[in-house]
Amino acid sequence: MADFAWLVRRLKAMSVPEGVWRVSQKALQKSEEKRFRARKSDVTDTLFNEKVSALQLNVDRMHLNWNNNHFSLSTQIPLLGEYDYKAYKKQWNSGFQTRNKWPEQFSYALEYKQRDDIGDARTNWELNRHFQFALLAKDYAVSSDVKYLNEFIELFQDWNARNPFLWGISWTSVMEIAIRCSNWCYAWCFLKEAGVPAELLEQLRRGILNMTDYIVKHYSRYSSANNHLIVEAYAIGQTGVLCDYQPWIKLAVDILTRELPLQNYSDGVNKELSLHYQSFYMEAMSLMMRLLIKNNIEVPATWKPMLEKMCTYVADCMGDYGEVVVFGDDDEGKILDLQGGMNHYQYVLGMFSIMLDKQYTKLKGLECENLRWLFSVDERNIAQEKPLYLPPLSACYREGGNTVLRSKNHKILIGIDHAALGFGSIAAHGHADALSFQLFLKGHPVFVDPGTYIYHCDLDNRNAFRKTENHNTVCINGKDQSEMLGAFLWGKKAECELIDYMEDDDRVVLKARHNGFQPVIHTRDFHFNKENELVIQDVFNADGDKEIHFVITQEANVEILSNAVYIQTNGNVIEIKFSGNDFIAQKTKNVYSPVYGVKTETTGIMIRFTGRELVSRISL
Numbered sequence: 001m002a003d004f005a006w007l008v009r010r011l012k013a014m015s016v017p018e019g020v021w022r023v024s025q026k027a028l029q030k031s032e033e034k035r036f037r038a039r040k041s042d043v044t045d046t047l048f049n050e051k052v053s054a055l056q057l058n059v060d061r062m063h064l065n066w067n068n069n070h071f072s073l074s075t076q077i078p079l080l081g082e083y084d085y086k087a088y089k090k091q092w093n094s095g096f097q098t099r100n101k102w103p104e105q106f107s108y109a110l111e112y113k114q115r116d117d118i119g120d121a122r123t124n125w126e127l128n129r130h131f132q133f134a135l136l137a138k139d140y141a142v143s144s145d146v147k148y149l150n151e152f153i154e155l156f157q158d159w160n161a162r163n164p165f166l167w168g169i170s171w172t173s174v175m176e177i178a179i180r181c182s183n184w185c186y187a188w189c190f191l192k193e194a195g196v197p198a199e200l201l202e203q204l205r206r207g208i209l210n211m212t213d214y215i216v217k218h219y220s221r222y223s224s225a226n227n228h229l230i231v232e233a234y235a236i237g238q239t240g241v242l243c244d245y246q247p248w249i250k251l252a253v254d255i256l257t258r259e260l261p262l263q264n265y266s267d268g269v270n271k272e273l274s275l276h277y278q279s280f281y282m283e284a285m286s287l288m289m290r291l292l293i294k295n296n297i298e299v300p301a302t303w304k305p306m307l308e309k310m311c312t313y314v315a316d317c318m319g320d321y322g323e324v325v326v327f328g329d330d331d332e333g334k335i336l337d338l339q340g341g342m343n344h345y346q347y348v349l350g351m352f353s354i355m356l357d358k359q360y361t362k363l364k365g366l367e368c369e370n371l372r373w374l375f376s377v378d379e380r381n382i383a384q385e386k387p388l389y390l391p392p393l394s395a396c397y398r399e400g401g402n403t404v405l406r407s408k409n410h411k412i413l414i415g416i417d418h419a420a421l422g423f424g425s426i427a428a429h430g431h432a433d434a435l436s437f438q439l440f441l442k443g444h445p446v447f448v449d450p451g452t453y454i455y456h457c458d459l460d461n462r463n464a465f466r467k468t469e470n471h472n473t474v475c476i477n478g479k480d481q482s483e484m485l486g487a488f489l490w491g492k493k494a495e496c497e498l499i500d501y502m503e504d505d506d507r508v509v510l511k512a513r514h515n516g517f518q519p520v521i522h523t524r525d526f527h528f529n530k531e532n533e534l535v536i537q538d539v540f541n542a543d544g545d546k547e548i549h550f551v552i553t554q555e556a557n558v559e560i561l562s563n564a565v566y567i568q569t570n571g572n573v574i575e576i577k578f579s580g581n582d583f584i585a586q587k588t589k590n591v592y593s594p595v596y597g598v599k600t601e602t603t604g605i606m607i608r609f610t611g612r613e614l615v616s617r618i619s620l
Contacts (some may be wrong), residue, residue, distance in 0.1 A: 014425075018222035028217065029108050032166065037106050040164035044203035048165075049213045055243040057205055059192045062185070062242060063294035066193060068372045073139050074340035075151060077131045080123045080332060081597025085132075090158055092128060093168060095119030097457060102169035104162075112172050113456050114487065121169060121456040122331055123597055128163075128170040130183040131337045137190035138338055138373070149196065152187070156203075165210065174218045175228040178235035179335055181211040182287075185238055186336065212239040216251065223424050226272060227281045230259060231335065234284035241291045249297065256288060257300045263423070268309025269400020271423040273430055274328030275317055279348050282310055283335050286351035290374060293355065304356065311352045311360040314345060316395040316404045317415065318361075321443025325404055325415030327436075328422065329429035329452045332596045339369035347371065354383040362388060393530060394508045396501045403501070405508055405528050412620060413440040414534065416526055418512035421482050421493040428488035431466040432480040434496050434514040435524040436473035439534070441620055444570045445553045447472050448602065451593030455487065461599065462487050464591050468549075470604075474522055474538055475547040481516025499523070506530055520544065534618040547606050548614060550576070551590045554602035560585050565605050572620070576605070580614035583607050 014022070047053050076085040081096060088094055093101040097119035103110065112121040133156065139148035163170050170176065188204040212235065219232040237252025239245070263281070264270050270278035285307060292299050317325040324345060334344055347368045349361040354375050363371075363384045371380065396403040401419025406412065415438040422430025439447040450470045454462050464470060468480045483491035494516025502509045507530060513523040525537040538548060552558055556569035565585060567574040578585065588604035607614065 014223055021221055025218065033106060033108060036164075036166045040167055042160045043163075043165040043210050044160050044207040047206055048210050052209050052213055052245075055209055055245055057185075057188055057192075057208070057242045058244065059189045061244065061295055062189045062291075064189060064193075064373055065376050067376065068142075070369075070372055071138070071142050072339050072369060073143060073148075075132075075136060075139065075148070076340055077126075077135065077337065078341045080126045080595075081120075082595070083123075083597075088127060089132070089155065092159055092162055092170065094124060094127075096123040104168055107166045107168065107171035110169065110172055112169060114459055116457045119457055120454050120597070121172065122454075124169055125173065125176045128159075129176060129179045130159075130187075131334075131340075134183045134186040134190070134336065134338060135340060137187035137194075140196075141190040141194040144194070149191075149194075152191075153200065156200075160203075160207075173228075174215055174220060175231050177211050178215050178232045181208055181215065181235045182238055182335055184208050184211070185242060186338075208239055209243075212236055212248065216248065219255075223426055225259065226263065226423055226428065227270075227277050227284075227333075230256065230263070230281050230284045233259075234288045234335070237288050238291060241295055241297070252288065253292070253297075253300065256285065257302060260285075260302060260306050264306060264310065265397070265399040266309075267397045267399045268306065268311075268313040269397050269402060269419075270310065271420075272328065272428075273401065273419045273422055274330060275314065275324065275326045276330040276332065276344070277328070277429055278310065279314060279344050280333045280335075282307070282314070282348045282352070283344070286348060286355070287335060289355060290351065307352060308356055308358075311349055311356065311358075312389065313395075313397060313400065313402075314349060315360045315389055316391045317402075318345060318391075319406075319413040319440055319443060320410045321440075323413055323440040323443045323445070325402075325413065325438055325440075327402065327415065327417050327419070327433060327438075327449060328431055330596065331452060331455060336370055338373055342368055342370065353386065354379055357386060359383065359386050359388045394503045396498075396503075396510070398498055398501070401496060401498070403510055405530075407532065408530050411442050412532070414438065414528065416510060416512075418496045418498050418510070418514075420496065421490060426488060427482075427490045427493060430482070430490065431471065432468045432482045432484075432494065432516070433471040433473060434481050434494045434516055435512060435522065436471040437526070437536075438472065439618075441572055441574070442570065444555070444572075446556070446567065446569060446572075446574055446620075448551050448553050448592065450551060450591055452596055453591070453593035453599045454597065459487060461591070465593060468516075469547070470549070470551060470590050472549060472551055474524075475549065476517040476520055476522075476540075477545050478547070479517065481514065532620045534620075536616045536618070538614050538616075540612045543610055543612060545608070545610055546614075547608055548616065549588070549590075550605040550607075550616075551592070552603045552605065554592055554600060556603065558587060558603050558605065560587065560605070575619045577617045577619075578607060578614060579617070580609055581611045583609035583611075583614060 095118035136152040220229040233255040240248025353359040403416040405414040421427040481494035500511040510526045523539045527535040565576040590604035592602040
């Protein structure tokens, strides 16, 4: 049973309309429980709603590039936590982090949060999103090699037999059903083109319609209406387009159009304040936009200007060496992967580069199989002639709250966080990292963000990766700037304010403050000379114990000498000199997660002092 105190806190974060909606959802779930608990039903066996029985999928409406002759024949998908796909490909109920399995329990009664006895639900869900189904169907369509079809049928039948509708971990999240439904749609199209037996196609059709009908009845709303809702609406719209079913198309487009200004700041920064969640959101929008364009359905006028701004922001966060500035949570979420692993940011920017008026990533030489299946050679060639967006040396997103700086030679990339904690009342994917920064040198991380590591188990580590002390910012009395009330729930939140921003040909100055340690106010100035020096000045309105944290890449050697710190990494030496009164520098051990599900330690530097000001001069 969920922790009662957490439940009370979560209820306080809800509005009255949300409470009413959740009560109605409970009533709907009760009726579904009566129907599907007594008799376990394969989602592909029969249609659960006769009103959609006449709907038929039309492969032509997907507009895949059947002339594509540049493809892979991979049969494996990457799993989160670097687990071996071959060992887990039929372990649909695996706990992954333990040897235990998720029980075959009715999904509405299955508690999946903080199950240290089983594992992380997010890790399990990656397998149950069925990227492998679309992958294997594509392999068979292009090769006619029956081994790929046999592999698909084996996995498809096994999954359906062991995952009855609304039973088990794979049915506990509407968004997970939406991503699975999307992959089934692509699998259906590839298998239809390959001419497989009609019964297999009919099974897929019934499953797609059942899942879409379920999403229509249960899509996220209110404080849960974040990126989950966007992906759910896209899945509804995709099936609607494939069936030419106007009610589903209209519902999807209406939701996506309504949410676009609600979930994104006017300068193009997504309110989740996580670059990867922005990319994930944008993938759903791009896949839906493509379907509308290809099927001559009007794209709402508000989409293009906002999506252009969102593309600009993502492009600004990417460096010349492939490095990317990412704050907040990153669970590596994606919707479609037809090659078994890819650069998600380049793929999403590539999609929009073809559909909008600029290249937001260089398309020539971009190896992304998704793009080759979604767009023709002519469409990609025409897009390569569009002007290439070149990120400026300094990009300050005043409303979104992030600033990205580059040196004149583009060897240094810096990201600064002066944003809100996260989106809405719960700020689910935010970290307590106000006024923190990241710095890359020649593509290599130097001052790092800790990453995410885990979601739905091991709460101590979930919290550790969100704590202030594990970010490149300041702690006072060892406290966090914002109050953690649950794995995806925050109470008191630090509020940031951009005080001043100035740029000329040779330097950038940014001044911001936050109130997370009230009554103490922390003000931080960043001075970057656009060459090789970053000066950070921390100012406080009161004396007291303070700690400035620097989290260093695990590849570095760190040495403390007198009033300076020396960092050696990848053939470079970085020096930090401090000026202030009565400070002490010492090494710390910090947590670091290079990819979701993987945890390691890295070195940190902590500067202890009690005064009101300290200057850190970083020379590269």
